[in-house]
Amino acid sequence: MNAAIKRPILCRDDLSFTKRDDEDRLINWPRYNKGAPADWKKGIACFDGEVAELAAHDETEAFHAIQFAIADMGGRSTCLETGFIDRVARAAVIGLRAMRNGTQRFEPKDSEEA
Structure with a gap:
């Protein structure tokens, strides 16, 4: 039995939750995303x-x-939302960089998820 060969993720096109529309535009989080994680743990796995x-x-x-x-999940974007999302995305990338460099992951005090 051949195991599926995992392709490296080098760009957004390689993510399981993105797709291209009929005009070859990248859809970052399709509405009613059939390929999207169906539960919390799968969503965490997508990110992690x-x-x-x-x-x-x-x-x-x-x-x-x-x-x-994040913007596509919300369905609407005003300057307030896009500004907030920008900072959340920047912080997330900094956190991912820190974890690659050995920093411990943050866990809220009452967190049940790992």
Whole structure:
């Protein structure tokens, strides 16, 4: 039995939760995303696995993956939301970089998820 060969995640096109539309535009988080994680732990795995791997290769691509996915999930973006999302995405990339360099992951005091 052949195991599926895992392709490296080098750009947003390689993420499991993105796709291209009929005009070849990248959809960062499709509405009613059938390929999206169906539960919390799968969502965490998407970020901890795919987005972390992308950040290790290209932090700017990871920043955009986080930024645009969050904006697309919300369905609307005013300047307030896009400014907030920008800072969250930047902080996430810094956190991913820190974890690659050995920093311990943050866990809220009452966190049940690892």
